[in-house]
Each structure stands twice: as structure tokens, then as C-alpha cells.
Amino acid sequence: MAYDPNVLHRATQRLEEERRARQDRVERLRLQAYARQPRLERLDRELQGTMSQLVAAALRQGEDPAQAVREIRERNLDLQKERAVLLGAMGLPEDALDGKPACPLCNDSGWQGAKMCRCLQNLCTQEQIKELSKLLPLGEQSFDTFRLDYYSQTPYPGRGCSPRENMELVYEVCLSYAQKFGRFSFKNLFLSGAPGLGKTFLSACIARTVSESGHSVVYDTAGSVFGQFEARKFQRDSQDGQEARDETRRYLGCDLLILDDLGSELTTQFTQSALYELINTRLVAGRHTVISSNLTLEEAGRRYSPQISSRLEGEYHVLHFFGDDIRLLKKRQL
Missing domain, CATH: 3.40.50.300 (P-loop containing nucleotide triphosphate hydrolases)
Known part of the structure; x- marks a missing residue:
């Protein structure tokens, strides 16, 4: 299908604006959550650290990394559980601060490889109907x-x-x-x-x-x-x-x-x-x-x-x- 370039441009612009708006909402929520429960910010930093440790352990040479990887994963799960409890106490789901994409098919890019994703296609349809309505x-x-x-x-x-x-x-x-x-x-x-x-x-x-x-x-x-x-x-x-x-x-x-x-x-x-x-x-x-x-x-x-x-x-x-x-x-x- 060959959408008019102006229609595609407006739809892509809307997709990007909606993505930025979601990111801004998550960031505001994150700052509010950190202010209410400072422990959350420390947990997030520690979780980021465990990911780096996992990569380092997996790449370490000269020794079996399995034990180190297992210990780091266990520590990571403990941190995630504590984080979920703190978020739940504030009435928030455990993924509230994760900034998940609205469209898991394309991660909000609008494209699955060379194929237009349904999310962008829906926006193109809306913009096209606006154009037709003129x-x-x-x-x-x-x-x-x-x-x-x-x-x-x-x-x-x-x-x-x-x-x-x-x-x-x-x-x-x-x-x-x-x-x-x-x-x-x-x-x-x-x-x-x-x-x-x-x-x-x-x-x-x-x-x-x-x-x-x-x-x-x-x-x-x-x-x-x-x-x-x-x-x-x-x-x-x-x-x-x-x-x-x-x-x-x-x-x-x-x-x-x-x-x-x-x-x-x-x-x-x-x-x-x-x-x-x-x-x-x-x-x-x-x-x-x-x-x-x-x-x-x-x-x-x-x-x-x-x-x-x-x-x-x-x-x-x-x-x-x-x-x-x-x-x-x-x-x-x-």
C-alpha cells in the first residue's frame, strides 16, 4: 500500500510524539516514586549494576562463570522482589517505571523490518480519514x-x-x-x-x-x-x-x-x-x-x-x- 507521503509523515510524527509523551510520564512518575521512597532509586542503581556484573561474569576467562552468574541472578531476583513490594505499597504495578513500549511488535518504531507495523498503519488510517474529510x-x-x-x-x-x-x-x-x-x-x-x-x-x-x-x-x-x-x-x-x-x-x-x-x-x-x-x-x-x-x-x-x-x-x-x-x-x- 502506498500512503501519501504527507499522511505518512503526520502519522510518524504522531507516533514519535506519543512515544515521547509516554517517556515523559514514566520519568515524572519515577521522580515522584523516588521522592516518596528513596530506597527505590538505590534499588534501580543496584539492578543496573547486577546486569553489568552478569555480562562481566559471562565473559570472564580462565574460570567457570556458572557459580558467579547464579549468585548474581539470585541477587537480582531478590532486588526485583523488594522493588515490587515498594511499588505495590504505593499502589503501582511492578513494571510502572520500566517504560515499556505501547506496541511490543515494533517497540514503538512503527516498523517490523521493512513492513509497516499495525500501530503506524492505524495512525496512517486516522490521518488519511482526516484528509478525506476535507x-x-x-x-x-x-x-x-x-x-x-x-x-x-x-x-x-x-x-x-x-x-x-x-x-x-x-x-x-x-x-x-x-x-x-x-x-x-x-x-x-x-x-x-x-x-x-x-x-x-x-x-x-x-x-x-x-x-x-x-x-x-x-x-x-x-x-x-x-x-x-x-x-x-x-x-x-x-x-x-x-x-x-x-x-x-x-x-x-x-x-x-x-x-x-x-x-x-x-x-x-x-x-x-x-x-x-x-x-x-x-x-x-x-x-x-x-x-x-x-x-x-x-x-x-x-x-x-x-x-x-x-x-x-x-x-x-x-x-x-x-x-x-x-x-x-x-x-x-x-
């Missing part, structure tokens, strides 16, 4: 809060089923896509329908679930995405151009890209080229994409180049959204 309404958007009762049970003209029946299927596909991300039968989704029918809501649900499973997710609107591609090409020597290069790398390299509102942009030869690069690069790399649009797949085929149309038709599973505008229904209920 553009997507993730506050209460989840599959559990999705309401099918907004969709009519009356058969919809020309569709052969009601909006409710259709959305039950759409919901199940989106839920399975998110929960089985990378293992589901469809790699890419094309959410097609008029505004106000739940495309952005379900996109947010997918983004949250996939992000919480430890994958990198990027959401942006088509207009913003193409704007970054344009800045990368025409402002490459400026600060904006450098930032645009970073953004386009995110679009191309994340585990899941959610491209919202395709078709709302001004379609030019450049946007066609940028869209082809985006779709084709991600397909070749085996990365997953969810596109939402007010266009049908047929309308997208007429609007974009044959190369784009072919990839949309061949590699994307279409989910149709139809019915009454949910936003208007909610407004009427106020």
Missing part, C-alpha cells in the same frame, strides 16, 4: 447509516424495477467492494446517475471502509484532478507545478482513487489526455478506481476518446442510480 462528508457517512427508505418502491419507467430494488443491489455491490477490497470480483466501479441519488454518499462509505482496512485512498473531483495535471505540465518549474507533480503521483499511485463528478469539467484535448493517462496507468498497475458521473457510460463514450471509452466499457462495472432527488426529499421533510 472533501468528503465522512462525519456520519457509513454503510450502517445508508437509508433505503428514501427510494421509491414504485416501478421506474423504462427500468423494469423500482428505485428501491435497484438501490438494494447497488448498496450490496458497494458494500462488498469495500469490505472485500482487492478480493472482490469487480476492480473498478462506474457510478452513473443524476445528482442527489446517493453517489457521493456511497463513495464516502467506500472510502471510509477501504481506508480503515489499511489501504491508501484518494478522493477528488474531476475538475480538481485535471487542474493538477494541467499545472504539472504548464507550471512545472514553479512551486505550484512541483506540488501538482506530488498530487498527480497520489492520483496514480494510491490503492483506491475515487474520481467524482466526471463530465462536469470542460472537455478539451488536454483533459482527454489526462483522463487517459489516469485510467490507463492505474489499469496497467492493477490499482482500483471508483468513478462517479452524471453521464451514462454511452454518453461518456461519445464525449471521450475511443481509447478511454473502450477502457471504461471493458474494465468498469456500471452501477445505475435513478429515482427522485434525495436532497429535495430531505428538504421537503424539514
